[in-house]
Amino acid sequence: MxxxxxxxxxxxxxxxxxxxxxxxxxxxxxxxSGGERALYHALYPSRHALYSSDEFARRSGLPKSPxxxxxxxxxxxxxxxxxxxxxxxxxxxxxxxxxxxxxxxxxxxxxxxxxxxxxxxxxxxxxxxxxxxxxxxxxxxxxxxxxxxxxxxxxxxxxxxxxxxxxxxAKVLRADQLVIPAGLDFSNYDFNLAGEPHRWGDYQVGEKIDHVDGVTIEEAEHMLATRLWQNTAKVHFDATARPDGTRLIYGGHVISLARALSFNGLANAQMIVGLNGGAHANPCVSGMTVRAWSEVLDKAETSAPGVGAIRLRLVATSGAAPFALKGEDGKYLPGVLLDLDYWALMPL
Amino acid sequence: MxxxxxxxxxxxxxxxxxxxxxxxxxxxxxxxSGGERALYHALYPSRHALYSSDEFARRSGLPKSPxxxxxxxxxxxxxxxxxxxxxxxxxxxxxxxxxxxxxxxxxxxxxxxxxxxxxxxxxxxxxxxxxxxxxxxxxxxxxxxxxxxxxxxxxxxxxxxxxxxxxxxAKVLRADQLVIPAGLDFSNYDFNLAGEPHRWGDYQVGEKIDHVDGVTIEEAEHMLATRLWQNTAKVHFDATARPDGTRLIYGGHVISLARALSFNGLANAQMIVGLNGGAHANPCVSGMTVRAWSEVLDKAETSAPGVGAIRLRLVATSGAAPFALKGEDGKYLPGVLLDLDYWALMPL
Amino acid sequence: MxxxxxxxxxxxxxxxxxxxxxxxxxxxxxxxSGGERALYHALYPSRHALYSSDEFARRSGLPKSPxxxxxxxxxxxxxxxxxxxxxxxxxxxxxxxxxxxxxxxxxxxxxxxxxxxxxxxxxxxxxxxxxxxxxxxxxxxxxxxxxxxxxxxxxxxxxxxxxxxxxxxAKVLRADQLVIPAGLDFSNYDFNLAGEPHRWGDYQVGEKIDHVDGVTIEEAEHMLATRLWQNTAKVHFDATARPDGTRLIYGGHVISLARALSFNGLANAQMIVGLNGGAHANPCVSGMTVRAWSEVLDKAETSAPGVGAIRLRLVATSGAAPFALKGEDGKYLPGVLLDLDYWALMPL
Structure with missing residues (x-):
């Protein structure tokens, strides 16, 4: 039996x-370990210097690169x-x-x-x-x-x-609710090493930035990424789980990809400290070429030396024009994958 | 010349x-290094806590996570x-x-x-x-x-x-031939952190477990995995090596995949200490969706505190029903990829 | 606005x-970190012992494996x-x-x-x-x-x-321009662990070696590799960037792949110290099966104990016969991807 x-x-x-x-x-x-860090760099076109270099992190007051x-x-x-x-x-x-x-x-x-x-x-x-x-x-x-x-x-x-x-x-976290990492100090920030000269004061509320670059997603990549975080939801891995044989890409993969793409125009939006909201507007599947744009939603001062806070909308798209978001019916356009609202820290 | x-x-x-x-x-x-560990987690849906957390390993008497x-x-x-x-x-x-x-x-x-x-x-x-x-x-x-x-x-x-x-x-290693890692102690085992409440005493010889989840394999993944272990057999890498243009997936890749899938039902079968036998019943190629089931073959006590041994059959399939193994002719069914017989250690 | x-x-x-x-x-x-090292081994069939084992590197006079x-x-x-x-x-x-x-x-x-x-x-x-x-x-x-x-x-x-x-x-670096890592010493070189018995004296100028093995390239692999080095040129990642929808593979990916394949025949060409020249003769795209051959161009002594220098041509191909390089018109044959001229260090 x-x-x-x-x-x-x-x-x-x-x-x-x-x-x-x-x-x-x-x-x-x-x-x-360093293994997860290296994989993150292999999986996403990630270039924010604070997360790439121990030396850059130390110059910013942290013990090493997080x-x-x-x-x-x-x-x-x-x-x-x-x-x-x-x-x-x-x-x-x-x-x-x-x-x-x-x-x-x-x-x-x-x-x-x-x-x-x-x-x-x-x-x-x-x-x-x-x-x-x-x-x-x-x-x-x-x-x-x-x-x-x-x-x-x-x-x-x-x-x-x-x-x-x-x-x-809360619809949006107030700036005084954000927690700045102890010791963070951007007074000696090296804009050359960071990759762009634009500082906190150079961004204006309402400003929009097209991050220009695109990445075409492969099945192997999003599965490696999703597994790395021990997310085992079957829709991401099992091609037989959905009627059309596609695997649904973990929304967090799209977030990380869009964030990494946003380096081009927001290289100095270094540390993310607040997530106000986020919507996975449409499903993402392999073969899509993902692009991103951002909008400056707000700015705030902080008590840390040389550090300002910036509130950003980060939108990931596939096939939608930059800056297009919702239709007249108030619904996300078909080519919009992600609409994220977050706070980052930036040198003054 | x-x-x-x-x-x-x-x-x-x-x-x-x-x-x-x-x-x-x-x-x-x-x-x-930590790099190989991180890659293992990216390549397989591996969640056994002892191999994921240094803290969990230390609580189990090991110096850190192996x-x-x-x-x-x-x-x-x-x-x-x-x-x-x-x-x-x-x-x-x-x-x-x-x-x-x-x-x-x-x-x-x-x-x-x-x-x-x-x-x-x-x-x-x-x-x-x-x-x-x-x-x-x-x-x-x-x-x-x-x-x-x-x-x-x-x-x-x-x-x-x-x-x-x-x-x-030996057809099967006797339990007294198994080597328990020095210091291993499951007396303080945290079943919540491990992910399942089922302990050694909850499993019965003859019991079968369908591990439910499936993973569809991509070429890039099995090649990354196989290369990581410096296995360079050409059938795994060279699409021109086999007449039909497919690459044969390293049998060990199927073993690791099936073992990781077996977490769902065998989360506490933590350490593997014995391999009694194994057959790669049919070739595995990319595009297959691999599933797994297990059968409890034997159980034994050990001298380590809180630690029992469990002998398991682990079967990987692609397209075969759970628990199907061999046909009336005694041969493996076409959808069976792997039939493995091993000893693992589990908290009492 | x-x-x-x-x-x-x-x-x-x-x-x-x-x-x-x-x-x-x-x-x-x-x-x-060790993460980049592990990924390098997952991405390329890399087996040179000095880059695989800290112990082998120490026996060669280095503090650990670089x-x-x-x-x-x-x-x-x-x-x-x-x-x-x-x-x-x-x-x-x-x-x-x-x-x-x-x-x-x-x-x-x-x-x-x-x-x-x-x-x-x-x-x-x-x-x-x-x-x-x-x-x-x-x-x-x-x-x-x-x-x-x-x-x-x-x-x-x-x-x-x-x-x-x-x-x-300089068309070619002179051997006395090469910098040998401080402490490098191949006097106690273990040819068994390195994988081949052939030493510096066994190679003759003009000798050619077909490295035999081939690797079929996948999109996910070359993108992981290229991103790992934070090379974000869009032609490598964006399938919409080129008219034919293909992604152009970073030339360095082809170099690393060919170098790793050259282990089979040049396992003891351990450290690379000079790059005399290199041409990416034809574009490489996914689906190609890459093979490699080498030619010994020169040899030189060095001042380090047990260490000789060898100048090698490394050619990567896809679909071209071994040792074929240029046509009668002096142009690279269509199946030639890479023609590299470098100096490596080898045990005497």
Whole structure:
């Protein structure tokens, strides 16, 4: 007699498995090394000097070059996937994201999420779950936190709807909510080594920048990237999982690609400290040539020497003209892949 | 006049080049670092916590997180290829494999093989060679040993047959032959961080587990993986080497992929300590979507605190139903790629 | 009103933007780690023992295993691209290249180029620019220098032609111009571990070696490789940049691939110390199966114990017969991709 064990494998959670206040201890802590840094540079056309050179980082007041902020985000995000989004119909949004401490080679990250909202949809078949996820290092310092909300199917459509709780999230983080890494100092910033002369004062609110370059995505690349962060959602890897045989590219891959492309025009937007919001406007699949443009949304001073904050919209496109975003109906145009709203730090 | 030098290149050995007792000192020692670890995570959906987190490894009594056991195997295997299997018609089997010491970043590995068996086939054109291969670190400690046997062509079909020597190999390693890494202690094992609650006592002999997930393989990925271990057998890299233009995927790539997929249901089968046998049942080529299932073959106690041993069959498939293995003729079904028999260590 | 900022992005320099004596401080310094080393091994079938094993390197008198010489070259080259070759019509040649110091994990490299020649072409639309590029480590020691010349378009065809300056470059570096790494000593060289028995004395000037193996190139691989060195020239990444939808493979990828293939027959040509010249004879695109052959051009003694110098021609091909190079018209045959002339160090 064969005893099979469906119960031993994780088939993911459904909408009714979440209750406000639940705390999810995510599995598989991860120690990072120079290997993750090198791979990040192989996977993305990443050139921000602070993340490329230990010397540049030291001149900026840090002990050495940290892991790219988005790599830290992906590491934490990947851990949340088996508990949060394995059965997600859609990743609806991000908010209140803050990078609290740089992550360095040698650090070990784990992740914890708290359920902060639930709302059953009117169709009775799906619902939205809000979680606040946090990444911690080996000293139990929180290095990163963000909220995301996903649409999940119900396991049992007859299950009763929970009391609706919609968290009150800030549309935009105020500049005084951003955490500047201890010691950061751009007073001796070397603009030649950084690659562009444009400083904080050179950018104006409303200004838009076409980042010019494009990268055509291959299957092997996005799978290597997504696996590196131990994100194992099957739609990214299993060509038989979607009816048309395509693999859906992890949204974070598009973020990292667009961020790296934004070097050309924003080489000095060095450290990312806040994520105000983000939408994966349309799915991305291999073969697309991804381009990016940015818009300056706001600027703010900080208390760190020589350091200003800049709020940027980062838009990734495939086939859409630069600066095109939404149609007359208020919906994203078909060629828009990503619309991200974040705070970065820049030399004054 | 042009002087060309076929003699300077390695065209591989043939059957009659092996005699029982020969010792082959394999070339190209290799120092591993965090880079190899990071690449392993990018190449495979690898999530076993002991190989992901230095903190988890320390809590388990090890100094830090070791290189994945299969990465150590591939490193040693790759070194043997130029001397053992460059002209192999087929890689027939593995046996008596033992991991003797964890491999850590900073270690340098070299490999040595001893010929332990030869048998000319009745067709007079080919023969089988058995070698016992060992990997050594920079302190000349043996970290790994295994036997494999390959079918090789004869250079000269007229060459006389050697005296047949067939080594007497154990079908299965006894649990008391397994080497538990010094200090290993699962008494404080954190099942939350490991990702699953199932402990040694929860698995029953005869139990089968469908690991659910699938990964579609790309050419670039298996070539990166195979090259990383300096395995340069041309069938893996040269699309002109096989009549149909496909590249044959290194069997070890399938092993690592299946092992990583087995996390879903066997997250706590942490360390691999014994390889009883293995067959690459059918060739694997890019485009295949690989899935895996396991069967519990045996269980045993160990002397290490909190540590049990579990013997598992790991089967990789492409297009075959879970738990299907062989047809009525006793032959592997066409969709079966790998049938592996190994011992792992698991928390009690 | 939308304010767009074409001025903030780098659209590259044109011929008239260069004047002899100009010094270009290239951006984006880079710290290397074991990650870059591991990736190099994943990207190329690289097996030279000195670059694979810390122990082998120590036995050869070095403190540990350095980054592959070509990886160091690509790192420096990549930094020069935005300032030198973003608008290049063609990369015409290399010369006077010398590796002056090994690059080790932990080193941070930056690059500086000096314009040493300009010549407007007779068509009035393009010109040739010669630059001498140098890589420096964090101690401001020069680790590498080479000259390359590129053909660039003029921004304004009406711009007046500069005074022609053609640098007087050595066709071939003399052996006494080569810099042997301090401490290098091949007296205790282990030919077994290196993989081949052939020593300096076994090679004769005029001898040719067919390196036998072939590698079929995938898009993902060459893009990973090229990005790793932060070379962001769009022709390598953007399938829409060229009329036929192909991506042009970075010439340095072909160099590294051919060098790695040359292990089979030249396993003991360990360290590369001089680059006499090189031509990318025909473009390389994905799907090509690259092979390589070498010719011994010269030999010289050195002052280091047990170390000889060997001058080699390395030719990469796709579809051309071994040893075929140029047609009767003196032009490279269509299947020739690379013709490189370099000095390496070999045990006596």
């Amino acid at each position: 064969t005893k099979t064990s469906p119960a031993k494998t994780n088939s993911g959670r459904f909408f009714e498995d979440y209750a406000v206040g639940d705390v999810l201890q995510h599995a598989v802590p991860r120690t990072v 892991l790219d902020d988005w790599a830290a985000f992906h590491l934490v995000f990947g851990k949340t996937v088996p508990d949060v989004s394995l059965n997600a119909v859609a990743n609806l949004g991000y908010g209140e994201g803050r990078w609290l401490l740089p992550v360095y080679p040698g650090d070990t990250l784990r992740a914890v999420s708290e359920v902060i909202g639930v709302k059953q949809n009117s169709n009775g078949k799906t619902g939205v779950v809000w979680v606040r996820s946090r990444g911690f290092n080996q000293r139990d310092d929180c290095v990163l936190e963000y909220v995301r909300w996903v649409m999940l199917r119900k396991r049992d459509v007859e299950a009763s709807a929970p009391v609706t709780v919609i968290p009150d999230l | 042009t002087k060309t030098s076929p003699a300077k290149t390695n065209s591989g050995r043939f059957f009659e080049d092996y005699a029982v007792g020969d010792v082959l000192q394999h070339a190209v020692p290799r120092t591993v 290189l994945d056991d299969w990465a150590a195997f591939h490193l040693v295997f790759g070194k043997t290829v130029p001397d053992v299997s460059l002209n192999a018609v087929a890689n027939l089997g593995y046996g008596e494999g033992r991991w003797l010491l964890p491999v850590y970043p900073g270690d340098t590995l070299r490999a040595v093989s001893e010929v332990i068996g030869v048998k000319q086939n009745s067709n007079g054109k080919t023969g089988v060679v058995w070698v016992r291969s060992r990997g050594f670190n920079q302190r000349d400690d043996c970290v790994l040993e295994y036997v494999r046997w390959v079918m090789l062509r004869k250079r000269d079909v007229e060459a006389s047959a050697p005296v047949t020597v067939i080594p007497d190999l | 939308t304010k767009t900022s074409p001025a903030k992005t780098n659209s590259g320099r044109f011929f008239e933007d260069y004047a002899v004596g100009d010094v270009l401080q290239h951006a984006v310094p880079r710290t290397v 980054l592959d010489d070509w990886a160091a070259f690509h790192l420096v080259f990549g930094k020069t691209v935005p300032d030198v070759s973003l608008n290049a019509v063609a990369n015409l040649g290399y010369g006077e290249g010398r590796w002056l110091l090994p690059v080790y994990p932990g080193d941070t490299l930056r690059a500086v180029s000096e314009v040493i020649g300009v010549k407007q072409n007779s068509n009035g639309k393009t010109g040739v620019v010669w630059v001498r590029s140098r890589g420096f480590n964090q101690r401001d020691d020069c680790v590498l220098e080479y000259v390359r010349w590129v053909m660039l378009r003029k921004r304004d065809v009406e711009a007046s032609a500069p005074v022609t300056v053609i640098p007087d470059l």
